[in-house]
Amino acid sequence: MKLLKKDLKHNVLTVVPENADDLWIISEILQKGDMVSGRTQRSIKTERSDTRTAVRRNIFAKVSVEKVDFEGGQLRAAGKILECSEGERGWHAFEIMPGQPVSIEREWKKYEIQRLEDAKVKHPKILVCVMDDSEADFYMVTEKLQHLASFRGVTGKAYGQEGREKYYAEILNYMKEKDCFRIILAGPGFAKEELVKMIKDGRELAGKVVVDGIAHAGEAGMKEVLRRGTIEKIVKSSSIALQTRxxxxxxxxxxxxxxxxxxxxxxxxxxxxxxxxxxxxxxxxxxxxxxxxxxxxxxxxxxxxxxxxxxxxxxxxxxxxxxxxxxxxxxx
Missing domain, CATH: 3.30.1330.30 (Ribosomal protein L30/S12)
Known part of the structure; x- marks a missing residue:
């Protein structure tokens, strides 16, 4: 989130959301009666001779918000048009988009401004792998916690070393695909230690990985990682870790x-x-x-x-x- 302008005398903040998390924060703040303004797309009807057509144009508009809808990573603030560069009136669904400045006019509370200020801090992506010899779950920690994927290993003597190596290879390949700042490899038992040896041999991920011994795998293990403060030690500004503390x-x-x-x-x-x-x-x-x-x-x-x-x-x-x-x- 970029905070371009803070004019509290006139109750106006201008921000530039940079990702879906920023859009979600704005959606949590916006309410009926707020005003949003900026560049937006709108179908403008034109008449030529006997034909009427609608052309989609990039216009400036100011809208009094009646309804806020955030779904599928898209944020729309719909309401009555108060100002428009094309002289349009009526209802407009103002889409707030990443990379596009938007001004929000409302009676701001301190905690709302703090939420926007907190979003200015870039939280590095932390990939967490919680695993044992039979299952591995991947989570991404930013401002929020997201479960990404699960892998299931094979157990029993019939599968032997070949089965374990295939399981570990799937986990390693997934780690290599993910863009992240650090990787926390956590779990009970010796499975994570065997995987660490493979990581060190390959060297590609060695500088990224932090190992944490915990008592559980799965969702319970992820909760344990959060409680232990492992994430906060890596990134002290991580909001989810701070909230947990x-x-x-x-x-x-x-x-x-x-x-x-x-x-x-x-x-x-x-x-x-x-x-x-x-x-x-x-x-x-x-x-x-x-x-x-x-x-x-x-x-x-x-x-x-x-x-x-x-x-x-x-x-x-x-x-x-x-x-x-x-x-x-x-x-x-």
Whole structure:
């Protein structure tokens, strides 16, 4: 995400989304009543003699948003045209595209601006392979966590060394195909160690691979990698790792009966009392509870959005989607 202009006096931010993740962040912020403006494609009807034709043109338009749709990596903000370089009126579906500047006019909250600022930081792609001798799962970690592929090995004496080598070769070939900054090779047992030997012999991937011993394979193993902080050690700015650490610290405080509260009602009361130092809120709870977030910001609290597409986010959501670190204990 590029942030080209920040004019908070007039409530306008101009951004350039660079990928689908950036489009998703914008879709989470946009609401009915916001205004978007910039260059956009529109079919313009023309009349010549007895014929009417429609020509698709690149125009400037400003739209009052009525509906936001993000699907298949495409983001559209549809609504009434307020301004148009071609004098057009009516309804327009404004497509926000990677590489194209778009200005957004709305009443900005601090946490919304922070989300855009956070997206300016480029998070290197980290490929995680969680494996044992019978299965290997690949995940890509950026701002979000994505499961990419699964490979199944062959077990039993009948397959022997040839079967294992074929299994390892499939994993190695997949690693070589992926564009990434680092590769975490994690799992229980000796399978990962055998694969590491093959990697070192080939040298092509040797400088990229970090080995992590964990107790489980599969999805449980990926969750373990996140909890252990392996990703954060490689890329300290990785937002998913930071979110996991914040949620872990919150639950640690909860188990110690520390200065933390959870649940919408108790967090709201603590916020109104000015006792919240940091508010953790699930991305699924933001739109319906903006009053709580605004109250927290008005008392100087830091607001952190925790995405629900990983284990830490699921744990927070299970508590009602709200957790807060307090400046001091209060009676609720």
């Amino acid at each position: 914040l949620v872990e610290e919150f639950f640690a405080g909860l188990s110690r009966d520390g200065k933390v509260v959870y649940g919408r009602d108790d967090v709201r009361k603590a916020s109104e009392a000015g006792a919240v130092a940091m508010l953790l809120v699930s991305d699924r709870m933001v739109r319906e509870n903006e009053g709580i977030l605004k109250s927290a910001e008005n008392t100087g609290a830091e607001v952190r959005i925790i995405y629900s597409n990983h284990e830490a986010g699921e744990r927070l959501l299970a508590l009602g989607g709200f957790g807060a670190f307090l400046r001091y204990k209060i009676e609720l």
